[in-house]
Amino acid sequence: MSSSPALSPQPLDQGAPRAALLETLKTRFADRFSASQALREQHGRGESHHTPAIPDAVVFAETTQEVSDIVRLCSQAGVPVIAYGTGTSLEGHLAALQGGISIDLSRMTRILRVGAQDLDATVEAGVTREQLNTHLRDTGLFFPIDPGANASLGGMAATRASGTNAVRYGTMRENVLSLTVVLPSGEIIRTGGRARKSSAGYDLTRLFVGSEGTLGIITEVTLRLYGLPETISAALCSFPTVEQAVAAAISVVQLGIPVARMELMDRGLIDAVNRYSSLSLDVEDTLAFEFHGSPATVAEQVEMVAAIVEENGGLNFAFASTPEERNRLWKARHNAFYAVVSQRPNAKGWSSDVCVPVSELAGCILMTRALLADCSVPAAILGHVGDGNYHVVFAVDPHDKAELAEVAAINTAMVHHAIAVGGTATGEHGVGTGKIGYLRREHGDAVDLMGVIKAAIDPKGIMNPGKILPDDAFPSAR
Amino acid sequence: MSSSPALSPQPLDQGAPRAALLETLKTRFADRFSASQALREQHGRGESHHTPAIPDAVVFAETTQEVSDIVRLCSQAGVPVIAYGTGTSLEGHLAALQGGISIDLSRMTRILRVGAQDLDATVEAGVTREQLNTHLRDTGLFFPIDPGANASLGGMAATRASGTNAVRYGTMRENVLSLTVVLPSGEIIRTGGRARKSSAGYDLTRLFVGSEGTLGIITEVTLRLYGLPETISAALCSFPTVEQAVAAAISVVQLGIPVARMELMDRGLIDAVNRYSSLSLDVEDTLAFEFHGSPATVAEQVEMVAAIVEENGGLNFAFASTPEERNRLWKARHNAFYAVVSQRPNAKGWSSDVCVPVSELAGCILMTRALLADCSVPAAILGHVGDGNYHVVFAVDPHDKAELAEVAAINTAMVHHAIAVGGTATGEHGVGTGKIGYLRREHGDAVDLMGVIKAAIDPKGIMNPGKILPDDAFPSAR
Structure with missing residues (x-):
């Protein structure tokens, strides 16, 4: 794939403190500090078409305290901070729009505890799901959430x-019990304990889940x-x-059959895969x-689903009978994004990601099909249809403005x-x-409340600036 | 039951605006406004032993706009607002510690929509679960969350x-899709749509779920x-x-058997019930x-549970075979609180409510048993043990300080x-x-972050003051 042109950081209004900060970090972190162009470029981009923007430096942190x-x-220096995990995000989360420090958490890979009796685990933020x-x-246990x-x-x-498999197991919202978070001040908090439920105060765990590094940096996850x-x-x-x-x-x-996964792949996607x-x-x-369960419950689910498939004109219902076949199937599904993108040399992927009430899904997919009929770039539909969530993956030339x-x-x-x-x-x-650009259309005046929260928790605006909230969300902008 | 002595509101430092406010509300709401002593007393208490504190007036609202x-x-008048639903809370949530207006939502009982296809419903805040x-x-549908x-x-x-039945279906945290909320300014927001999942911004729904009227008033629930x-x-x-x-x-x-309910009732509780x-x-x-499910899955669950019960010395495993028997059993369980309290004339109930990781549950219950050995008031243990959540219900004399x-x-x-x-x-x-008094022990410095959020959203501190957050949580107190 070609490298996209990177945006430079915006002009610095605090060049002196920023330069001093870089010196301090370099001294402190030695070879875990880097200002090399290659590393900075890598840290200023995710996996999608969005234009990268490079940070001033990258620091590899190894502990929450660091x-x-x-x-x-x-x-203290008023310099932005952007957390970096594996760089697989798809909506431009990593772009250092105002420069700043990319804190790479990929070396925080300790699994701190596994509570086999309580069915929970605490890990450092850099631990991957695999x-x-x-x-x-x-242990006989697993963590199901699987974004591909x-x-x-x-x-x-x-x-x-x-x-x-969110259709069966939920999302990170349901599966994070608590977090360790570094706040914009540097203060370290725990957002909760290990009880399965609690009514003890504001749900800080859910506030940080989905906050995209704009309120603090998650360093441990239970x-x-x-x-x-x-x-x-x-x-x-x-x-x-x-x-x-x-x-x-x-x-x-609608029949409440507890399938573990139910994925739509349109014919274009199957071809690419x-x-x-x-x-x-x-x-x-x-x-x-x-299907997950005991032999009897899986058999029951399969029977019910087979009947539904037949009623809806399904043509064949073929089992991946061995674990190898099954793994191959899901690996292929996981690689769908790359499969579509690879159809075109030097392309980048652009994945749409809407989610609708299930009753609206058919209408949305048909409408999307119509939109794609005349599309000039390779595109395929796939989706976690049990949740009403579907994607179109486009293979775009990031240099072609018309496209x-x-x-x-x-x-x-x-x-x-x-x-x-x-x-x-x-x-x-x-x-x-x-x-x-869509946040206000979706949330209306609730966006202003998000701005109030952001301004209160991160008054200097140093945490991953330019993400989630439109400029007009902030009290000062109104 | 006897009536506990009610605290008077704290001295008003804004008597004139408060008096004018009461006049305005009286004019506007006519017979839906009341400053009668009886009604105010009823609205300043929940169902537990906590000392009531009466509001200045009660207004029966019928719409979100009201x-x-x-x-x-x-x-505008800087007067506290306390939302009132059915008055069944147990931790003093309704006490008007600084006086103010109790907004009674019990007439907001419209079921606004049922999405049978999407398995969701939107109701006004005063609709009860029954x-x-x-x-x-x-419709063939139900809403499972059932606090008794x-x-x-x-x-x-x-x-x-x-x-x-949180062990199977989760809590309100997992089962609220979105809310309509009146903010402390009077502004009305929606915290989300109807999609089963979303990554679009801060999770305002979960912020308001559990906020006990301290950040805004929930008027509609999806x-x-x-x-x-x-x-x-x-x-x-x-x-x-x-x-x-x-x-x-x-x-x-630990075996992941998806029981719908699993309740511990100690022998003292059974006697009271x-x-x-x-x-x-x-x-x-x-x-x-x-047990909930298809005939086959229920049979499978019953078989597994029966084996576990036997292994652990269970003496008999008796089914409530008819719906009537089943309803009688759960009604008795739901009335456990009242059953314990009624053992003693003029008593009030005090229900403890801790929740621990399941692996710690046995130790906690034993420790609790030991604590109760010499307890001078009637007390019984019950619990949603599948979640690690259990209660001791005490029947206390609210006038006896030693007790x-x-x-x-x-x-x-x-x-x-x-x-x-x-x-x-x-x-x-x-x-x-x-x-x-336990919040800081549980959450440490995270309490300060809750204070920052509260102060930002409710800068005048009018929303159910004196609840959730200790005084030292607020930035101004530090």
């Missing part, structure tokens, strides 16, 4: 991530775990039309299912429609810079 | 309530609904010791279960122990005034 020390220094699940392998990318758990908490299901079974089914696939998915949800992952799936609009404008118009039409039917501009990717 | 108008007037479930009767009392759904959201289970089955089992009952409960949780509800349950330490001090000491010992093992001072009743 994060606190860095944030405190940045606060690392945690590998660690848990012998092998993201860091701190980053997943910060963007309120979810993914393929997560819910689940017992590995006794039986896991996966199945694929193709449909004559995408409407029928969606109708089947909606029936499954076949080529990228060397598979030979039928190139049809497809639903992929995964970006074309995709932006489609994206905007999807978002406006989703909001109009009671849905959201982003089901799981977050706001970053990419969805800022 | 609530907004009242709050705006109160804000009203909603009666309304849903013909027939509380208003706005009040349940405001205290982050849960109850007997809730998740569930399909009525095909099969519901309930069972009781007694154990030789409370330790064995708890050990069985912990095994059920038998007498209050004219039952003849064996007076033993008892677990009560409810109150004795119970307070036991309560404090329980709370301190719970916090020490990673638990919380309140699993579901909320902080009110009763748990304020």
